[in-house]
Amino acid sequence: MLKFDEAQKIQSIRGALALRAEIESIVDAALERGVRNLCWLGIGGTWASAQQAVCHMKERTGMETFAINAAEYAVVGDLRIGRGSFVVFSSVSGTTTEVVAAVERAKQADAMVLGFVDDADALLARLADYCISYPGNEQLKFFMTADRFLDRAGELPEYAEMYARFDRSLPEALVSVEKAADPFAAAFAAAHKDDPLHYFVGAGTLWGATYSYAMCFWEEMHWLRSKSIHAAELFHGTLEVIGEDTPVTLFIGEDAQRPLGERAARFLAKVNRNYTVIDTRDYELPGIDTAFRGAVSHLVMRAVTGRIDVHLEALTGHDMRLRRYYRKLNY
Amino acid sequence: MLKFDEAQKIQSIRGALALRAEIESIVDAALERGVRNLCWLGIGGTWASAQQAVCHMKERTGMETFAINAAEYAVVGDLRIGRGSFVVFSSVSGTTTEVVAAVERAKQADAMVLGFVDDADALLARLADYCISYPGNEQLKFFMTADRFLDRAGELPEYAEMYARFDRSLPEALVSVEKAADPFAAAFAAAHKDDPLHYFVGAGTLWGATYSYAMCFWEEMHWLRSKSIHAAELFHGTLEVIGEDTPVTLFIGEDAQRPLGERAARFLAKVNRNYTVIDTRDYELPGIDTAFRGAVSHLVMRAVTGRIDVHLEALTGHDMRLRRYYRKLNY
Numbered sequence: 001m002l003k004f005d006e007a008q009k010i011q012s013i014r015g016a017l018a019l020r021a022e023i024e025s026i027v028d029a030a031l032e033r034g035v036r037n038l039c040w041l042g043i044g045g046t047w048a049s050a051q052q053a054v055c056h057m058k059e060r061t062g063m064e065t066f067a068i069n070a071a072e073y074a075v076v077g078d079l080r081i082g083r084g085s086f087v088v089f090s091s092v093s094g095t096t097t098e099v100v101a102a103v104e105r106a107k108q109a110d111a112m113v114l115g116f117v118d119d120a121d122a123l124l125a126r127l128a129d130y131c132i133s134y135p136g137n138e139q140l141k142f143f144m145t146a147d148r149f150l151d152r153a154g155e156l157p158e159y160a161e162m163y164a165r166f167d168r169s170l171p172e173a174l175v176s177v178e179k180a181a182d183p184f185a186a187a188f189a190a191a192h193k194d195d196p197l198h199y200f201v202g203a204g205t206l207w208g209a210t211y212s213y214a215m216c217f218w219e220e221m222h223w224l225r226s227k228s229i230h231a232a233e234l235f236h237g238t239l240e241v242i243g244e245d246t247p248v249t250l251f252i253g254e255d256a257q258r259p260l261g262e263r264a265a266r267f268l269a270k271v272n273r274n275y276t277v278i279d280t281r282d283y284e285l286p287g288i289d290t291a292f293r294g295a296v297s298h299l300v301m302r303a304v305t306g307r308i309d310v311h312l313e314a315l316t317g318h319d320m321r322l323r324r325y326y327r328k329l330n331y
Numbered sequence: 332m333l334k335f336d337e338a339q340k341i342q343s344i345r346g347a348l349a350l351r352a353e354i355e356s357i358v359d360a361a362l363e364r365g366v367r368n369l370c371w372l373g374i375g376g377t378w379a380s381a382q383q384a385v386c387h388m389k390e391r392t393g394m395e396t397f398a399i400n401a402a403e404y405a406v407v408g409d410l411r412i413g414r415g416s417f418v419v420f421s422s423v424s425g426t427t428t429e430v431v432a433a434v435e436r437a438k439q440a441d442a443m444v445l446g447f448v449d450d451a452d453a454l455l456a457r458l459a460d461y462c463i464s465y466p467g468n469e470q471l472k473f474f475m476t477a478d479r480f481l482d483r484a485g486e487l488p489e490y491a492e493m494y495a496r497f498d499r500s501l502p503e504a505l506v507s508v509e510k511a512a513d514p515f516a517a518a519f520a521a522a523h524k525d526d527p528l529h530y531f532v533g534a535g536t537l538w539g540a541t542y543s544y545a546m547c548f549w550e551e552m553h554w555l556r557s558k559s560i561h562a563a564e565l566f567h568g569t570l571e572v573i574g575e576d577t578p579v580t581l582f583i584g585e586d587a588q589r590p591l592g593e594r595a596a597r598f599l600a601k602v603n604r605n606y607t608v609i610d611t612r613d614y615e616l617p618g619i620d621t622a623f624r625g626a627v628s629h630l631v632m633r634a635v636t637g638r639i640d641v642h643l644e645a646l647t648g649h650d651m652r653l654r655r656y657y658r659k660l661n662y
Binding site for chain 1: 374389392393397407409410429527528534535546547551554555556561566567570571572588590591597598601654655656
């Protein structure tokens with residue numbers, strides 16, 4: 001398989017799961033100090049991950065938890081954030097301008113800040129009260145943090161059992177998804193690499209995946225035009241520009257918003273002949289109970305779309321690391 | 332001017348402003364019963380308006396107020412909504428499927444519900460605890476409700492003075508914007524009616540306007556392809572597909588997030604030659620103090636885009652009332 005280092009992938013996910021003890025001790029320490037609300041801070045891809053974490057939590061909790069866009073917070077502030085707020089962010093570089101400004105503002109407001117900063121020496125690693133430095137796996141880090149809060153609130157009784165299963169089987173299960181998805185991904189990339197505009201539709205904990213796949217992958221890394229639309233919102237405007245040949249891909253997960261994805265599938269089947277459904281249910285996850293699949297649907301989807309990326313890059317010859325403007329131009 | 336009934340427009344806005352006494356008495360009655368959080372429920376265009384109301388309030392308050400998508404709420408619920416929740420929605424038809432399901436769920440959860448339902452005999456009018464039936468002006472209705480909550484919390488000291496000015500001058504001021512914008516709107520429509528894909532960018536209380544203009548107007552009513560992107564998010568993906576000729580329109584308002592729009596303008600000036608800035612600051616609002624302009628920037632923008640719609644419809648010959656699928660197809 002193209003660009004596929006199985007051992008490295010398994011090790012990467014296993015290492016992320018092993019952060020759990022450290023995450024637990026940080027969440028527990030914060031709860032000891034008193035947490036009155038929980039804020040997921042992000043921008044771009046991390047904004048998408050923040051929305052996923054909130055969506056996942058809201059299925060289960062009434063606690064005040066929300067996503068906030070780093071640029072908006074840096075410019076306007078947010079009166080909810082202050083003493084007793086626990087702010088979580090993630091940054092690979094550790095230098096994202098808007099996140100630096102936002103974290104500085106949150107610190108001034110006396111919030112507690114947990115940063116997942118891949119580069120332990122970066123500015124953002126120094127700014128955070130609590131910092132964990134481990135490469136990649138941002139969504140898993142966020143969900144582990146969210147789940148510890150739910151666990152401590154008594155809102156996730158399956159916490160211990162679920163993570164015991166994940167520790168044992170998730171790395172290999174996600175790698176098996178990549179393998180199973182690869183022929184589909186190759187065919188999808190070949191069929192859609194020249195699309196003038198590709199629509200991605202999704203809901204629930206896959207809405208962040210939908211938004212970021214369209215924006216951070218197709219637009220930013222492949223320089224391909226795309227538009228993401230929430231499966232609920234599809235029916236209030238965008239549907240009218242979906243013709244018979246419009247390229248549309250629908251992400252369906254196994255979380256509580258699955259019915260919204262299924263509704264979009266029924267619509268597409270009636271009006272379109274150029275759509276693709278990527279349904280996480282179609283992928284086996286050996287060792288993961290059915291009841292826990294919804295909590296990792298976003299990771300299953302990323303395993304599938306990651307294979308599309310590899311094939312798109314090979315077919316178009318466009319290096320995904322290339323940027324025209326980001327971090328190259330001042331504005 | 333094409334399709335422009337000045338007297339009718341002034342009367343419509345004046346009538347909406349006159350709802351204030353009724354809105355005040357409803358909000359005051361709810362506060363008497365006890366309001367612990369304030370939820371703006373919407374889908375599609377009303378989801379956009381809900382987000383605008385939340386953005387406007389968050390500049391000023393730490394109270395728990397949030398927007399919730401009707402379809403998501405109907406399917407998943409939300410543990411924050413229950414006794415002591417005040418839920419606000421708007422519906423022209425009074426029969427929107429997802430909103431009916433959501434309002435029924437909110438009622439079961441024992442929330443108080445205020446509906447702005449244009450048709451006083453519709454199902455949603457009967458479901459709401461409090462109902463106001465008056466045509467159009469949804470955004471103004473939402474902001475008047477939001478502002479009464481802020482006023483009662485002591486977070487909008489200018490409330491009385493601001494609305495005294497609006498009562499006196501806002502209808503004529505918005506009509507003057509339409510007149511001033513008309514030549515621009517005609518030229519814009521002629522220049523962009525054949526765009527293969529038009530990008531709309533905006534932030535703050537204009538993000539809802541940006542989102543709904545792209546989706547509810549260009550996609551749903553004109554059947555033209557468009558994509559909306561938040562000015563903060565533009566820099567984390569979408570920027571890479573903006574070439575020299577890509578059609579982009581940037582909405583800039585006078586609310587607290589104005590700097591995010593200005594940043595996008597600096598970027599566009601460097602890389603693009605086919606962009607348009609619609610800045611509410613460029614339009615005079617006779618009788619409205621500078622300090623109050625931010626609170627009506629979204630209405631100014633709608634006055635401008637409303638004129639674009641009229642010219643687009645005339646040039647393309649596509650009747651804005653036509654729908655291919657919405658309320659015509661079962662899915």
